[in-house]
Amino acid sequence: EIVLTQSPGTLSLSPGERATLSCRASQSVSSNYLAWYQQKPGQAPRLLIYGASSRATGIPDRFSGSGSGADFTLTISRLEPEDFAVYFCHQYGSSPMYTFGQGTKLEIK
Amino acid sequence: QIQLMQSGAEVKKPGASVKVSCRASGYTFTSYYMQWVRQAPGQGLEWMGIINPRDGSTTYAQKLQGRVTMTRDTSTSTVHMELSSLRSEDTAVYYCVRDMTLDYWGQGTLVTVSS
Numbered sequence: 001e002i003v004l005t006q007s008p009g010t011l012s013l014s015p016g017e018r019a020t021l022s023c024r025a026s027q028s029v030s031s032n033y034l035a036w037y038q039q040k041p042g043q044a045p046r047l048l049i050y051g052a053s054s055r056a057t058g059i060p061d062r063f064s065g066s067g068s069g070a071d072f073t074l075t076i077s078r079l080e081p082e083d084f085a086v087y088f089c090h091q092y093g094s095s096p097m098y099t100f101g102q103g104t105k106l107e108i109k
Numbered sequence: 110q111i112q113l114m115q116s117g118a119e120v121k122k123p124g125a126s127v128k129v130s131c132r133a134s135g136y137t138f139t140s141y142y143m144q145w146v147r148q149a150p151g152q153g154l155e156w157m158g159i160i161n162p163r164d165g166s167t168t169y170a171q172k173l174q175g176r177v178t179m180t181r182d183t184s185t186s187t188v189h190m191e192l193s194s195l196r197s198e199d200t201a202v203y204y205c206v207r208d209m210t211l212d213y214w215g216q217g218t219l220v221t222v223s224s
Contacts, residue, residue, distance in 0.1 A: 035210055037154075044204055044214035045154065056212060088154055092209045097171070098144075100154040 002026055002094045004101035006087075012109040015079050021104045023089035025070040030093030036065055036074045039103075040085045048087075049074060076106075084108050111135035113205050113215035120221045126193040129218045131205030138186035139163040141208045145179065145190045147201040148217075155201075160188055195222045 003026040013019055023034065032052040037045035047056040049065035052072055062077040076083055089101040116130040131143070145157040158169035160179040167179045178191045188205060202217040 033209070037211070044217055045211070046214075047210060047212045050210040050212070056210075090154070090211065092211075095168070098156045098159075100146075100156065102153045 001097045002029065002091050002099050004089055004091060004099055006089055006101035006104045008104060009102075010105045010107060012107050013079055014109045015081055017079050019074075019076040019079055019083070019106055021074040021076075021087055021106070023067075023072045023074070023101050025072075025091060028069045029072075029091045032068050033091060033093030034065075034067070034072050035090045035092065036063075037088045037090065038083075038085045039088065045088060079106075081108075111207070111213050113207065113213055115203075115205060115215040115218045118219040118221070120223065121195050123196055123222055123224055125195050125222075126191060127195060127220050128189055128191040129203050129205075129220070131188045131190075131215050133186045133188070133207070136207075139183060143179075143181070143188045144206045144208075144211065145177075146204045146206055146211070148204070149198070149201040152201075157190070157203075162188065192220075195220075197222050 005024050007022045034052045036049040039045040048059050048063050053065045064075045066073050084106050086103045086105050088103050092098045112134045114132045119127050121127050139162045144159045147155050160167045162181045169177050176193050181188045200222045202219050204217050205215040207213040
C-alpha cells in the first residue's frame with residue numbers, strides 16, 4: 001500500500017498570499033495518478049486537480065498541481081477567503097489499494 | 110447535470126448490518142466506475158472499494174474484506190454498499206463517488222453505530 005504524507009498539517013496564511021501544500025508518497029505513483037480535493041466543513045470533498053496537474057472542470061486557475069514520481073505539490077497562487085479549508089491528496093494508480101493523505105488544514109492567519 | 114443521491118442517515122447497533130444506496134443521474138451509469146469512501150468524525154478519508162457498474166465486478170479494501178459488499182442495479186442506475194458486523198469504529202459519513210478521479214460525490218450518508 002502506498003502511504004501518502006501531507007505537509008504541513010496546518011498552514012496559517014492571509015488572503016492574497018501564496019499557499020504551497022505537499023504530498024509525498026512512500027513509492028512512485030503510477031502514471032502520476034495523483035489528485036487533490038478541497039473539503040469545507042459539513043460538505044463533501046470537491047475535486048480540484050487530477051493526473052497531478054490537470055484542473056477539474058470549473059476550478060479557478062489560481063489552483064495548480066505539479067510534481068511526479070513520489071513528490072507532488074498543490075499551489076494556490078493568491079488565496080481568496082473561500083479557499084480556507086482542508087485539502088487532501090489521493091493516489092489512484094496503485095490498483096486496487098487506493099489511498100488518501102491525512103489532509104492539510106489551511107486556516108486564516 | 111450529474112448527481113449522486115444517497116439514502117438517508119442510519120443508526121445501527123453493534124453487530125448489525127447497514128445498506129447505503131446511491132442513485133446516479135445525468136450520465137451513462139455503466140460508463141464510469143463507482144467508489145465508496147468513508148470519513149469518521151473529525152478524521153480523514155478512507156477508501157472502501159470500487160465497483161464496475163458494467164459487469165458488477167468489485168474490489169474491496171483489504172481492511173474491510175469479508176464485511177463489505179457492493180452491488181449495482183442497472184435498471185435504476187443505483188449502487189449499494191452493505192457493511193456487516195458493525196462496530197463503533199464504523200461510525201462515519203459514507204460517500205459514493207464517481208470514476209477513478211472521484212470527480213462527483215454524493216451528499217454523504219451518516220451511519221452511527223451505537224448500543
